[in-house]
Amino acid sequence: MRDSEAPEKLRPARLSAADILRTGAVGLHARRARVVLSALGISIGIATMVAVIGLSTSSRADLMARLDRLGTNLLSAEAGKDIQRNDVKLPKNAVAMVERIGPVQHATATADVETRIRRSDLVPEERLAGVTTQAARPDLLTALNATTHKGVWLDGANQHLPVTVLGAIAAERLGITEPGEKIMMNDRYVVVVGILEPIELVPNLDRVAMIGFPAAEKYFGFDGHPTTIFERSTDASVEDVRDVLARTVNPGGEGSVKVSRPSDALAAKAATDKGLTALMLGLGAVALLVGGVGVANTMVISVLERRQEIGLRRALGATRNAVRLQFLTESLLLSAVGGTGGAALGAAATYAYAKSQGWTAVVPPWSLAGGLGATLLIGALAGLYPAIRAARLDPTAALNAT
Structure with missing residues (x-):
């Protein structure tokens, strides 16, 4: 090598999206009991919201069908x-x-x-x-x-x-x-x-x-x-x-x-159901918020328990951004598991109850999409602070942590 040639600048390796997902999934797999309990909180909130929307929509659809049959x-x-x-x-x-x-x-x-x-x-x-x-x-x-x-x-x-x-x-x-x-x-x-x-x-x-x-x-x-x-x-x-x-x-x-007009009484019932639906959605949102707090708690504890792992990864060349993405991905995956399970549970509850009442079950696609979207948003917010905290750990201090 000639003296005039400058040494090539080393650049940190970048993890692919697949590697980030795999790393996040491994973190969840190692703590399955805690993951299930945390995901359950999210599931309850999403299931409540999907079921409330589905049942109220099915009830109103049945009522409108009866009004059409009876005449207004x-x-x-x-x-x-x-x-x-x-x-x-x-x-x-x-x-x-x-x-x-x-x-x-x-x-x-x-x-x-x-x-x-x-x-x-x-x-x-x-x-x-x-x-x-x-x-x-x-x-x-x-x-x-x-x-x-x-x-x-x-x-x-x-x-x-x-x-x-x-x-x-x-x-x-x-x-x-x-x-x-x-x-x-x-x-x-x-x-x-x-x-x-x-x-x-x-x-x-x-x-x-x-x-x-x-x-x-x-x-x-x-x-x-x-x-x-x-x-x-x-x-x-x-x-x-x-x-x-x-x-x-x-x-x-x-x-x-x-x-x-006698049919006005049935139409008023549909309006009353809307008010009750809003109340139940509020309760579902509270349950979802509680589930989000559970996810945040799980991720904070995970950071505290895995400081040596974080320090080792940083010592081996992992960047702060890679550590942030790892824990943010774990939080999103945890919320997605809970949200998917909750959406399926809410839809199943809607179909079962509607069938018992003789209604045509209606689960609006937007309620499923909205539920999963809310889940991911809660997961991102819940995992943001733990991810930032993990990225800020000093490698040497983390390796020496007991």
Whole structure:
């Protein structure tokens, strides 16, 4: 070598991405029990968040499907009280007047009937079953998209007879399981000819024993005035019909008529579920934060326990940056293990619960991606300080550490 030639400057070797991953994985493999416990905290947080999002999304999807099936174009007009707080009676021809509204496709009615319902005459009169009586028209089920569970509905023939159709809850309270059994209305036996499926749009009818308008007038002194009008119109005209329904049902006394859309109650339930979802997501975020603290604690302890290893690596030529990357990679891998397990657990919980409820399970892909992204962010933040601390260790002091 000639004197004029300068010695070649030595440069530290650089680890490839594969080497960094391998080094980080070895550090985790050596402390498996601690890794599992630390990853569990991350898993719980991610599983909670994914399951909450999945279950709320599945619930809302099921609710929207039910609304589509039941229809959102049903309106009800119910008699209330006048300004003197007296009960208002709707005109007997209220249904016919509503049917004259152009967009209305179907109109029907129910009416309260004063009776005392018992299972039999052996039950004292003061021990009522918590079931009320309403007169109903034969076209009520068509308007409400309701169905019978057992037996038949009121029709043109039996609506004149002392027969009744029970709502689902009414049948349960009276202990009626099959059509053909009898119950007492006042002092008269009536035959149960049918039991309804639960009526989702008008759940108060589940607690009612329904009889025909003619039978109510003939046997129970009913005056023929309807209490509630139900109508269906085209979807595009619901709001227009809503604006004129009260004064059509009761001209001159529209202020005493309460108009509502039964499907609004189901839609409100979806809004309520959103509030509960936000609360549960907050709890999931807290669990995720606790898991991140666990990861940070694990990595700090790992640095303290491995000072001699760090010192040896530095003495053999590992740069500060290589040491930083090693411990940061360990933290990211630890969080990724917990996040992946948590996402799988949350998705499994969503599918299992949705199946038990008869829902279509929906796990939004963004919830999985967001969960894993949050996991990696927590891992990076949790591992940053331990990685910097490890890189700052003096090789000589680290090798002499006990």
